[in-house]
Amino acid sequence: MHHATREANRGGAPPADELLALSGLTKSYATVVLEGVDFQLAGGEVHALVGENGAGKSTLARIIAGLTAPNGGVMRLKGRPYTPASRADAERQGVRMVMQELNLVATLTVAESIFIEHLPHRWGWIDYRKLHRDAEQALAQVGLADLDPATPIAALGVGRQQLVEIAAGLSRQCDLFILDEPTAALTDPEIERLFEQIAVLKARGVGLIYISHRLEEIKRIADRLSVLRDGRLVATAGAAELSLDEIVRLMVGREVGQAIRRAPAAPGGGVALKVVNLRGGPVRGVSFEARRGEILGFAGLMGAGRTETMRLIFGADRPDGGEIYLRGAAAPAKIREPRDAVRQGLALLTENRKEQGLLLPLPVRENISLANLRALGGPGGWLRRSAETAVAEQWVRRLRIRCHSVWQRVVELSGGNQQKVVIAKWLYRDCDILIFDEPTRGIDVGARFEIYQWLADLAGQGRAVLVVSSDLKELMTLCDRLVVMSAGRVAAAFQRDEWTQDKIMAAALSGHLAKPPTTAN
Template sequence: MSSSAPNAVLSVSGIGKTYAQPVLSNIDLTLLRGEVLALTGENGAGKSTLSKIIGGLVTPTTGQMLFNGRAYTPGSRTQAEELGIRMVMQELNLLPTLSVAENLFLDNLPSHGGWISRKQLRSAAIEAMAQVGLDAIDPDTLVGELGIGHQQMVEIARNLIGDCHVLILDEPTAMLTAREVEMLFDQISRLQARGVAIIYISHRLEELARVAQRIAVLRDGNLVCVEPMANYNSEQLVNLMVGRELGEHMDMGVRTIGAPALTVKGLSRADKVLDVSFEVRAGEIFGISGLIGAGRTELLRLIYGADIADSGTVALGSPAKVADIRSPVDAVRHGIALITEDRKGEGLLLTQSISANIALGNMPAISSAGLVNGRDESALAQRQIDAMRIRSSSPDQLVCELSGGNQQKVVIGRWLERDCAVLLFDEPTRGIDVGAKFDIYALLGELTRQGKALVVVSSDLRELMLICDRIGVLSAGRLIETFERDSWTQDELLAAAFAGYQKRDALLHEAAPRNTL
């Protein structure tokens, strides 16, 4: 398609970017009014880099861009936004110590003679949040207090305020569950109808097939195809994305399920986690499913001592011995690891090298008498880089220079060599490409063969059904139901995810006096 297409909004030609090595070369692409273009490709293929060039965050090394027929050379993200070119970044960009309302209108606070109008700010914020179906959130809530899924919705809402001609969504649904995804899709259709051109980046095939009219695939920094979505079925799409065939099935290998390793009894905290009990055996993968806000992350944080339970116990080993865990340090000492979903907030030191980050969790293995052995540190990092296929120039590369998916692999790599009997994973494959997901599943399988007990929280039901021995469903803070492998269906799992809310609402109804009005 040439850049002279009458309905072209944005076109890029010959765009390239070179850091130490080239990461994008010679990209030609035209974006049309009112279309959704899916942009996909393996971790590190260059998707975010291309988006950041269009969004004004990165200056290209070569090439030109045209916006509405005029030369477009944004000097900053703000300049791009002023023209109506906006992007929701893969890594959240909100200020946790400011409120939802302040984050939404940071660049544009409503004011009267220099005074910020709180009332106006509040109502504008409620309106903006309603666009993504979250008008129930108090706009005065600090962003840092929201779960990461809700934070992502705030980020999306922020970009829908004001003029928007081109919207780039970089992995917008990585932290959302079904309900929020639907809301986002509704919003996308409305924007499309208004003529907004959208670039939608995701590793989730079924989403791409649903929202996009065209698909563009990047491989190693080259654009290998731009075609109508309808030309491909899902199998062909996977081939296109990873350049090789992948099965739908995952052989997790033979595992022997041993004695109970983790026994959780009656764990409760505030109204987030309510009386949760379960047991995970050595060599077993216990999945936890549920909607955003159901208490999944909160539950893991309680087990890990990152938050303190109001009541209930965590016991380890067999016979189970109650462990006194009051902090993550206690948890690690007891052999419990938590691999978090929020790699920026908790997981990674972005300004440090890959080897320093991996070393961080493995000090005893690479040091003696308090001194780190540099050669052991590099060797350890190299082992993880190879095992997880982390795309990087060397173990010394800074983590902030890695692509989103490769950062996630570093988070996981850090824990793989540790002597932990219990590993808690929160959304382990978030932002990981289809091919690399299977690498991670294989690693999880390997951990179970070493006799470790795994708890995996995931919003991807298919993923849980693929790898878990049992799946517990959390709903409104309660463990509503636990399913055994082969006795579950996707529909039953989904129904259970809603069941707790229905029960709670029914109870509230009953308890409420009927003559309040």
Template sequence: MRHSTLPAGAALPVLKIDAVGKDYAAPVLDGVTLTLRAGEALALTGENGAGKSTLSKIICGLVTPTRGHMSLGGQAFAPTSRRDAERQGVRMVMQELGLVATLSVAENLLLDRLPHRAGWLRRAELHALAAHQLAKIGMQGIDPGTPVSALGIGQQQMVEIARNLQDDTRVLVLDEPTAMLTPRETTHLFEQIDLLKAQGVAIIYVSHRLEELQRICDTVAVLRDGRLVDVRPMAGVREADIVERMVGRAVHEHEGRPRRLAGPVVMQAHGIGRAQVVRDVDLSLHAGEVMGLAGLVGSGRTELVRLLFGADRADRGELTLHAGTGDAAGVRRIPKGWRSPMQAIRAGIGLVTEDRKSQGLLLAQSIRVNTTLSDLGAVSRGGWLRPAFERGIARRFVERLRVRSSSIEQPVATLSGGNQQKVVFARWLHRECRVLLLDEPTRGVDVGARADLYAELDRMTDAGRALLMVSSDLRELMAMCDRIGVMSGGRLVAVFERGQWTEQSLLAAAFSDAAVLPPTATDAPSFSPPPAAASTDCASS
């Protein structure tokens, strides 16, 4: 193991971590020693469950270490809470948002230092201070008085980031900060990180997007199974090297796959719409193929998926299901779509939600319960659960998906994000859905777990399932999909066949304000490149 340093004399140590470990039922972090210097950006990498989040939470006062100690600026550092760490200049932008949905953007940004006089909130000053914070990350167009609940997840993520960009920050921990951001928002964030580094702020950057680590980080530290296995300067390190150190084996992701041979149409949307959020979309899903959906914040991708699942009710249009989904006549038309998700599930449709914690899992329940939740009829008889049968199903999917856990009775709230996502997948694999809708299915998932999930998607298409995948990562869509549709302003503005798209054409369509284009399988539209399209990520709606 090697400890990286910046050029001699360039910076002083800010944070020292010495032999830090954490035990729960078993050790999850063991003997980690690191030094972080002023103005340095450290990439903290590893598979889900490797200990990245635990180490980050120890640094930020959310978790107390079992052993070891830390120092900040040469003084002993043992924060007892997140507020205690923030008082000492150590802040964290967590992957799971910590905003208060019922409060405004301004109130969330300055919740711990609201300007007031004689007990009365000085709202004009509050909004001025909030506008200054928002401007740092290029969000001048957001009204500080807007309720956070009215923002998309990508915008909420930017508010969470802005809340932690304070002038007294000495160490800033960023956990998957760009997972839901647009290219422009990501660019603004990177510019702000560069400014913070120039001011001497030390950055710990956790991300599974390895190209981001190479863009902004000086040093890379790799955790595996709770241990620090490598620390080295980022210069000259290849993505493949990082991946192999993370997982202990070579991982081959999908590159240049051939076009799958699509089967018959399974489900069609005809003029489906809801207010101005989703506007008269026509869409066909075929057996044995993956169709992707790209788009920017507010483009309507997530809203369209929710309509197709019945989580929201359409105002207009209809869905058509073809033979094999339980309709004896072979074709079933549903005016305005499903009335409820249960109706969709019974017809053979599943949904991997964008937000697994609030919409996809029962966090307090076990892996076993969450795995079999979508099909209780298969694990019960006469209204009574068959525990042994249920346990057998859960164990089979834990082994198949390589879920890291102590047992199938472990509460999913205690799993890492990637392992939680595998449990969500297990639920729908158990259900054997004919149509699976996937909204950001690999958000916050490491490269090893992502390869496992991709393999399951391949098995599903080989079995004739139809998949619709929403992703903010264009590289993922281009690697996995046979067709990619692009949403803009609630409309499906273009559909590209494999071999006909480029990053530029997909981004150009996403940024297009043009009238609706007929979604064809053969005609790729030609647009001028969008401004500031340096990234291949399109954020979620």
């Protein structure tokens, strides 16, 4: 193994108070994942890790956190040899990690999840009064003061689950805190609250490793950044020393075009999906229309009801009332379960790929074909394995999914490549009404614009594309129209030439100010 040649090293020297030092770190599975990586972190420093999906960022973080062992190299923590035998061992030595993939138990309450390792007790019984009091303080740190600590984890959306994970990490003392894609499912106000807590940790002398594909965030909060590409460290520099374009070039090894080629949606596109007074759970009387050939975006704060609305449309949850009309039909569609939705040409890429979008133990091949097995049926109904493999290999190439082969288990892929497998599954199904809930969550900057282009191409083919995203800039880049939800209702709808970031945020907050909703047409 040899050490990677640094392509940039501007202001990247570590401060004197070194907390963590890695030298020549290597890791291999079926192929080399990390090769000769050197990395340093100081106390009171935010050191960002960036790179494409599959570059090795999460693997490096997992090694530091004791979740997997390296094949070679040396680690030192506070000047002493560091070889954690497990995650618990790493935590005993002051190293904690909030992982990209949520690690919560659905049947536990919020309070139990935050303090699962040290539940307060008296005389052998859990002291729930103290547990809930402590949980309320931890939740307030991340902007969830309104959340009942007794709420089951299963009742929360992905965004709030992410904040509970972060609250759990912040509630425990540590010297080194690793955050792997912590803002992927968060909206701007929640991100601001997280950054406030990061500043508090820095002031206490805690060293932070911050992994994110949102480069603007990294430029804002990181002191230094290191770039990984194909398992090698290609650059370490002061975050202020590199431009965004330079960081992207170092990540991908080439220039990345960020212009989406697409003609604006034709104003006369027929109505593909019409939702009237949809109600259920937090969704309270939502109405809107989505037209063929357009990308319709859904903006709003966490808890606004965007994901819940899409689940009601898709039949994943049972509505209390309302109608859904497809392709101009006079009668409402009968969608009682997801199977009905798929048969009628709807697809839903869920925000929680791990639990709702993938069969993790199965290979890439079977996950891609899962929603369209009928197309691969042979005589007697038997599945044509060779055809399935050929289809999977085609989508792996088209979406640049990093895997050893289509026979590799999805659980072994990076989070971003798992997301690409879910997208491939629905693109292969060839539905004409596609709902994408956080489609670029955990996706690197190069792949993100590829996905933007695919969504634009789908709309250009006359399909209706609905996109839910917590990234307002993403929605403003992609969409022809925006629906803004607040407190379970549609608060406003904007054409592309009408919206501004201030108008969108004002609408997103309006439901909390008792303003009446409007209907999106």
